[in-house]
Amino acid sequence: MSEYFENIPVIPFGGADSKDPLAFKFYDPDRIVMGKPMREHLPFAMAWWHNLGAAGTDMFGRDTADKSFGAEKGTMEHAKAKVDAGFEFMKKLGIRYFCFHDVDLVPEADDIKETNRRLDEISDYILEKMKGTDIRCLWGTANMFSNPRFMNGAGSTNSADVFCFAAAQVKKALDLTIKLGGRGYVFWGGREGYETLLNTDVKFEQENIARLMHLAVDYGRSIGFTGDFYIEPKPKEPMKHQYDFDAATAIGFLRQYGLDKDFKMNIEANHATLAGHTFQHDLRISAINGMLGSIDANQGDMLLGWDTDEFPFNVYDATMCMYEVLKNGGLTGGFNFDSKNRRPSYTQEDMFYAYILGMDTFALGLLKAAALIEDGRLDKFVEERYASYRSGIGAKIRSGETTLAELAAYADELGAPALPGSGRQEYLESIVNSIFFG
Ligand code: XUL
Ligand code: CO
Numbered sequence: 001m002s003e004y005f006e007n008i009p010v011i012p013f014g015g016a017d018s019k020d021p022l023a024f025k026f027y028d029p030d031r032i033v034m035g036k037p038m039r040e041h042l043p044f045a046m047a048w049w050h051n052l053g054a055a056g057t058d059m060f061g062r063d064t065a066d067k068s069f070g071a072e073k074g075t076m077e078h079a080k081a082k083v084d085a086g087f088e089f090m091k092k093l094g095i096r097y098f099c100f101h102d103v104d105l106v107p108e109a110d111d112i113k114e115t116n117r118r119l120d121e122i123s124d125y126i127l128e129k130m131k132g133t134d135i136r137c138l139w140g141t142a143n144m145f146s147n148p149r150f151m152n153g154a155g156s157t158n159s160a161d162v163f164c165f166a167a168a169q170v171k172k173a174l175d176l177t178i179k180l181g182g183r184g185y186v187f188w189g190g191r192e193g194y195e196t197l198l199n200t201d202v203k204f205e206q207e208n209i210a211r212l213m214h215l216a217v218d219y220g221r222s223i224g225f226t227g228d229f230y231i232e233p234k235p236k237e238p239m240k241h242q243y244d245f246d247a248a249t250a251i252g253f254l255r256q257y258g259l260d261k262d263f264k265m266n267i268e269a270n271h272a273t274l275a276g277h278t279f280q281h282d283l284r285i286s287a288i289n290g291m292l293g294s295i296d297a298n299q300g301d302m303l304l305g306w307d308t309d310e311f312p313f314n315v316y317d318a319t320m321c322m323y324e325v326l327k328n329g330g331l332t333g334g335f336n337f338d339s340k341n342r343r344p345s346y347t348q349e350d351m352f353y354a355y356i357l358g359m360d361t362f363a364l365g366l367l368k369a370a371a372l373i374e375d376g377r378l379d380k381f382v383e384e385r386y387a388s389y390r391s392g393i394g395a396k397i398r399s400g401e402t403t404l405a406e407l408a409a410y411a412d413e414l415g416a417p418a419l420p421g422s423g424r425q426e427y428l429e430s431i432v433n434s435i436f437f438g
Contacts, residue, residue, distance in 0.1 A: 066346075150166070
């Protein structure tokens with residue numbers, strides 16, 4: 001098999017002083033951090049759709065990058081060339097996982113039976129490619145948002161026939177995920193939402209989404225899938241309002257419909273910020289509910305109000321992400337680069353520079369998060385901040401051994417409380433800076 005990325009070597013670890021653009025500066029897979037090698041802390045994944053598909057098209061202009069990989073687009077030959085190119089790409093970067101939508105793998109046919117036949121063919125081809133490598137699927141999913149039939153959603157559609165097509169795609173995507181050794185299965189409800197409440201029965205739609213998820217869990221478990229199902233929250237885009245708005249909303253939904261034992265969150269940085277949160281916020285909300293499962297690693301642009309899917313560059317955000325991940329004891333999933341090159345970064349080298357940037361950013365984030373935890377001042381401060389609940393009336397509140405009347409009597413006795421301890425935000429931020437740059 002010929003190489004697709006002839007001018008790109010296997011990417012070595014060069015170290016922070018390296019000026020080689022095709023070397024990692026911080027991602028050193030064997031380096032031990034808090035007792036385990038970086039590669040285990042950071043199970044990185046390639047997103048099939050962006051890396052092997054997206055070619056720079058935007059609403060105002062066509063492709064800038066050539067992602068034909070020497071074959072005619074829309075053919076099975078092209079689908080196979082993508083597999084070959086993708087495996088070469090992952091091997092050269094030392095990436096051990098990939099994520100896919102069904103229709104990223106093959107061109108979708110008019111008839112679902114033919115699409116499924118193509119999926120069988122390509123998944124046999126991928127399995128063959130996987131032999132002798134440690135590359136596996138991180139998660140699979142069904143694209144239930146591009147085909148016009150899903151204009152009103154998949155689980156939330158007003159058409160029972162379309163609901164059946166959604167079910168068929170989920171079934172096939174689960175089969176493929178299991179076949180390719182996937183650790184998880186994602187639901188991203190791109191069109192599970194509404195444009196206007198004037199035509200929408202929200203309760204009906206949410207019940208149907210839950211129904212589709214239950215059917216997926218039942219089927220998945222019946223064929224031996226032991227991994228996690230994930231919801232990937234996003235507040236909007238393409239729909240005006242999406243039901244899986246953010247982690248808190250999605251977790252409430254899962255609990256309401258009895259899905260919380262089988263599902264966790266797949267948190268995407270740019271989705272969290274679109275919801276008006278920080279990336280860290282949605283990670284924390286997921287973690288404290290025992291539902292931080294996987295991450296779509298990317299970042300948005302502070303000045304743009306949409307999902308720009310940029311490669312992660314912001315080391316502060318990556319650090320606070322890794323801080324949450326370390327405290328969570330890791331992930332059941334991994335770090336999927338749901339990120340794409342900017343339109344003018346259209347060369348093969350740019351594809352590698354982008355992943356080197358993303359992997360280095362998270363490696364740096366891991367090192368700095370470990371340093372913050374080992375330093376201990378942040379943790380100690382937070383612990384002390386709530387010290388008033390460790391004894392006396394505070395301890396009684398925490399243990400539930402009090403009444404509203406007792407607390408009111410206590411307040412009467414005090415007359416006026418002292419001000420709560422200072423939040424010391426600026427002091428804490430200066431600790432973060434000194435750990436970053438000291
Ligand atoms: C879209 C998005 C999706 C999901 C998988 O914003 O993030 O690519 O990750 O469907
Ligand atoms: Co995503």
